[in-house]
Amino acid sequence: MTYRDQAPATCPRCNVALDPGERGTLKCPECAGAFATDDIVREMLAELAGVLKHPPELVYGPHAKPGLLTCPRCVALMQSAELFTIAVDRCAVHGTWFDHEELGSALERALLVAEPVKEGMGSAKEAALVGGITLAEIAGIAWLIFLL
Numbered sequence: 423m424t425y426r427d428q429a430p431a432t433c434p435r436c437n438v439a440l441d442p443g444e445r446g447t448l449k450c451p452e453c454a455g456a457f458a459t460d461d462i463v464r465e466m467l468a469e470l471a472g473v474l475k476h477p478p479e480l481v482y483g484p485h486a487k488p489g490l491l492t493c494p495r496c497v498a499l500m501q502s503a504e505l506f507t508i509a510v511d512r513c514a515v516h517g518t519w520f521d522h523e524e525l526g527s528a529l530e531r532a533l534l535v536a537e538p539v540k541e542g543m544g545s546a547k548e549a550a551l552v553g554g555i556t557l558a559e560i561a562g563i564a565w566l567i568f569l570l
């Protein structure tokens with residue numbers, strides 16, 4: 423048993439202390455990067471269910487680039503991974519680091535590739551247009567509630 427999890431978490435890019443967000447998320451006040459557990463990212467995807475028939479599944483794909491950043495929780499080198507075509511950095515134990523806008527972009531991508539939406543509607547994109555908001559705004563709503 424180690425107590426490293428209790429050490430103050432610092433940004434893997436700026437090395438400044440991260441601000442704690444909702445339920446274990448961390449956010450950098452300098453670069454606006456964010457660290458989130460898989461559970462939280464899954465909940466963000468579930469938030470998208472408001473416009474989608476089924477929330478997209480959280481599946482990280484491999485990414486060829488070697489990881490360069492260290493996990494803010496355990497300081498181990500993170501692995502590069504892909505989430506909805508967006509390259510992110512991941513600690514298998516603690517969660518995923520998203521650089522500024524990577525999380526929003528990944529959620530936006532999730533909307534674009536997802537199974538289209540509720541009955542009688544077309545794609546998520548069309549549904550968003552009907553609702554007068556952009557996919558980026560929908561994605562933003564999904565993650566802002568955890569990271570504000």
Ligand SMILES: [Zn+2]
Pocket residue numbers: 433434435436437438450451452453454455
């Ligand atoms: Zn930072």
Ligand SMILES: [Zn+2]
Pocket residue numbers: 493494495496497498513514515516517
């Ligand atoms: Zn870790």
